Amino acid sequence: MLFRSFAELVPFLLVGSVFVAAVVLAVNYRAIRNATRSWKSVAGTWLLSCWLLGVCLVTLMPRAGGxxxxxxxxxxxxxxxxxxxxxxxxxxxxxxxxxxxxxxxxxxxxxxxxxxxxxxxxxxxxxxxxxxxxxxxxxxxxxxxxxxxxxxxxxxxxxxxxxxxxxxxxxxxxxxxxxx
Missing domain, CATH: 1.20.59 (Chorismate Mutase Domain, subunit A)
Known part of the structure; x- marks a missing residue:
């Protein structure tokens, strides 16, 4: 039941995750290209950013009749x-x-x-x-x-x-x- 409550947020999380990936890659492009930042580090930043996006979506979306x-x-x-x-x-x-x-x-x-x-x-x-x-x-x-x-x-x-x-x-x- 709890997961059904947040079903409408899944598309926002998916689209947001792609957007976050694009931003993280754009910000870290030079560092990756110059080998001053590893792909592992960039992937970790993306994962942490996606978690933060999910937390914000779950906790800051108004409740029905809010x-x-x-x-x-x-x-x-x-x-x-x-x-x-x-x-x-x-x-x-x-x-x-x-x-x-x-x-x-x-x-x-x-x-x-x-x-x-x-x-x-x-x-x-x-x-x-x-x-x-x-x-x-x-x-x-x-x-x-x-x-x-x-x-x-x-x-x-x-x-x-x-x-x-x-x-x-x-x-x-x-x-x-x-x-x-």
């Missing part, structure tokens, strides 16, 4: 997720888990692309999540601006970055050790 609802902000931690019940069909819990998953992907990509420390990845994702929540409230999108979403984004990014770090270290160890 402007008809009153602006809502929830600043008490975890009340929106657990304090109001799990919602119809556990929708509050599903939305929270989807937020964790979405930012886990971002944390994973950021860790692999930038090679940043886990704490830097989490801080970047938290800043992004705070910006999203502020924009949701300021733009009156018919969404609840919730501290819970920031918490779940931080947790997801930490999970993703830690997973990427473990995977990278295991792959490095496998490459370094001779095959038996």
């Amino acid at each position: 402007a008809l609802q009153e602006r809502t902000i929830s600043l008490v931690p975890l009340v929106h997720t657990f304090g109001t019940g799990l919602g119809a069909g556990n929708s509050n819990l599903v939305e929270s888990l989807a937020n964790v998953a979405m930012f886990a992907v971002g944390g994973f990509i950021m860790k692999l692309v930038a090679g940043s420390a886990l704490s830097k990845v989490v801080v970047r994702c938290l800043v992004l999540a705070i910006c999203i929540e502020v924009l949701q409230f300021a733009l009156d999108l018919g969404r609840v601006s919730s501290l819970d979403d920031v918490i779940w984004a931080g947790l997801g990014s930490a999970i993703g970055a830690a997973t990427a770090g473990l995977l990278a270290s295991k792959m490095a160890a496998a490459v370094a050790s001779p095959a038996r």
Whole structure:
């Protein structure tokens, strides 16, 4: 059900991904040609940009009847997720888990692309999540601006970055050790 809710965003993401690829290639053309930037790095930049586009589409598109609802902000931690019940069909819990998953992907990509420390990845994702929540409230999108979403984004990014770090270290160890 959650994925059907975002089905109308898929064409925007596909077209946006092609547009992002064109921009990333145009910006990095000389660096690629002069071999000062690798294709792997450019592909990572494109992947991270596509993730960011997807996050913006999912979180900043107005909900159906969005402007008809009153602006809502929830600043008490975890009340929106657990304090109001799990919602119809556990929708509050599903939305929270989807937020964790979405930012886990971002944390994973950021860790692999930038090679940043886990704490830097989490801080970047938290800043992004705070910006999203502020924009949701300021733009009156018919969404609840919730501290819970920031918490779940931080947790997801930490999970993703830690997973990427473990995977990278295991792959490095496998490459370094001779095959038996």
